[in-house]
Amino acid sequence: MAKANEFVKDIADIRENFPQWYTDVVIKTQLVDYGPVKGTMVMRPYGYAVWENIQRELDARIKATGHENVYLPLLIPYSFLVKEADHVEGFAPEVALVTHIGDNELPEKLVVRPTSETIFCEMFSKWVQSYRDLPLLVNQWANVIRWEKTTRPFLRTSEFLWQEGHTLHATQQEAEEETIKMLRVYEEFAKNVLAIPMLTGKKSEKEKFAGADATYSIEAMMLDGKSLQAGTSHYLGQNFAKPFDIRFLDKDGTHKHPYQVSWGVSTRLIGAVIMAHGDERGLKMPPYVAPVQAVIIPVAMHKAGVLEKAEEIKATLAKAGIRVKLDATDNSPGWKFNEYEMKGVPLRIEIGPRDIENGVATLSRRDKAGEKFTAPLEGLAQSVQTLLQEIHENMYATALAFRDSHVKTVRNMDELKEAVDGQNFALSMWCGDRACEDKIKETLQTTSRNMPFDQSPVGDTCVCCGKKAKHKIYWGRAY
């Protein structure tokens, strides 16, 4: 176990210094590296493979709900950004501007997209003429740039990868339904792929997207009790359709502006996966995004037949669609155990001479560290698939139980302070006034607020001013 200790020493203690633990694991497991330009990140093979798995799973859901993928240009005329007043106010300070091609100055500076509402609207105004063109349901996978002062890999980077859905609808009702539908798609995806329970709800007026009438989000609790906003869905009303003059001839023979929605999740989800599931040994990858779902480690590799059997198991599992890796390097089994624990591989499969003799493999689950058990080689692929599903369910249940035990219902500012200082979400009633929201944020650093869809009251009065309450709301400290 000397090797295990060496590894644990390499990573900061998750209980004592969570931020340093995060930095240590993302770098040491080679998920990511720092890019040469401040605030940028390099996604290494192990990290990018997580993103590929996220993309594949989410893309299937986006298409199943009737959306088609498109690709619009990276560079947007600056004049577009200015057309929607709140939008430019929100994004102008952090946009990267292209001013020159080689030595030649451009006649108009170009914005490297921070998001694409404006350029989508420009194209929509050409494509939409009639109610027959609606709903228009498109999505793009792209890179965006938002210059951030404080950056952390995956969580907040100057450039990130994401998908942005953009849709147009003939009626407000249909657009509002799309807004919630896609939030629910994110919620289901987070549960069944990332093994993360999400709080879904509405952001306050103060927190909504620059240009939206309403913003909804999915929010996850990290292992330090902080909140991570993991995805958003915006009801944009006609705020962009009007300045971009998008109009359609409706069935009643009149021209109308359509109602618009946008929704997105990003490489930030990888940060959520890391911080919702890790432990003192490193990452815990949920099986359905894990780049390697099962790692095979041959024991006494020099003995006749061991490597051959390991190769055979690998081929069998790969054929069943399991993402499997065989580590046949000359590192010791102990070194390998620690390496793949740190990398969070959900299932370890040891195979040695005694296992072969007994017709079994020796298995160990990352989510139940230390427990070893055997499984017959006959039917191993099916056993592994069942185990991966069990690991997924256990990880989800563990994350849900952790979050539920860290939600405190509070009635006044003292209780609210105690709750958030104690690494919890505080659930309270709120009068809905900006003054109370600001006061709570400033005094208690509750940078996360989310009003759940379930508004069944937990009291009558605002946690801050004591006046009659309008909303139920979660308060937390945000990434």
Added chain:
Amino acid sequence: MAKANEFVKDIADIRENFPQWYTDVVIKTQLVDYGPVKGTMVMRPYGYAVWENIQRELDARIKATGHENVYLPLLIPYSFLVKEADHVEGFAPEVALVTHIGDNELPEKLVVRPTSETIFCEMFSKWVQSYRDLPLLVNQWANVIRWEKTTRPFLRTSEFLWQEGHTLHATQQEAEEETIKMLRVYEEFAKNVLAIPMLTGKKSEKEKFAGADATYSIEAMMLDGKSLQAGTSHYLGQNFAKPFDIRFLDKDGTHKHPYQVSWGVSTRLIGAVIMAHGDERGLKMPPYVAPVQAVIIPVAMHKAGVLEKAEEIKATLAKAGIRVKLDATDNSPGWKFNEYEMKGVPLRIEIGPRDIENGVATLSRRDKAGEKFTAPLEGLAQSVQTLLQEIHENMYATALAFRDSHVKTVRNMDELKEAVDGQNFALSMWCGDRACEDKIKETLQTTSRNMPFDQSPVGDTCVCCGKKAKHKIYWGRAY
């Protein structure tokens, strides 16, 4: 057939005005639209779906040859570009430069990547220490910007999507083998997925990539006899490894610079697909990249059971993995026939009351316009899969026969002129001197040159100067 004529009138005559035909089909079939910034393009759902199919097929091949995907930042410090002299000379005039974030000027201007050799090298210099770290085989799917004066959708755009492979090797031999291996991967992919025969070979010194020791390419003949360079693979030697100080400790205990390779294909491939396969009616999509492989058109849709049967066929084909679309709109069957012919859907499936009575569907292949035949509904999915493979093979054979009939072996400048003026590739011997290359290019606009791997001579003397020849070479006019 009145409708057919209407459509044909919408598209310029492919024999009389090929460039206009190209512009007409890419816009009218909604593959693409023009972006608001000059030279940019918007990939609409029908066009982006082609790219998704290309990505899926090629990505599988890139991974099967041992490469892993990564993602590196879009923005590169200008100082990196300058480190390799030929590289900066080649790219500096056409790079987009980010100089400001909002109102704040950056301390160093940033290049929006035109290609990523320099930033990969920066990261490689951190990641590579020992021969154990080699070969390092990575690839990224990304957008790049190269500001072009004359642009055309897919063929030459200010921004395009591509993959760029970047690899490092301990020996020159291994790097040279990788260069050719990936060219062969492209060639096989073009044949088996795009149904396009490629000429593979080496570019002249004059034409090689800025910073490479040698550039190899795949080149396809378009229907107007012009050449389209569809992909490149570059042997970079140690040209970047030295200025970026990438070094590894070799087995012999000494530090060495590794040898480097890069290779890429882009959304230009979609232009190749369009121009290698179309006809006077519009696009002809090769089945394995076609967004819709088979379209079902119900005939006498109002009759009982027709739509139900059409839905049933759709479900059966979709379940078998066929990309199928059912057009149940109230447009006439004739209108639909023309629409999907223009869009190049490989297979049309009509289903009407008489078909149902006979237990068949009526089929029509896009590659054999006009021919109708029936297939039993029993086992239709299998029949469709067989037909798609036959269509693919026929399209490849047709493109190959067309190209082979448009290659003329020439011995002197008169013959060379006659060949290229007659929309052919000219195959000749060449002395290898830049003077002859320049003369031929300037007098005959042979903007495409490619030296095939098969150098079995077609003569002894240079087509231009008459001196002893060194190389066999194809001359053509390029996109």
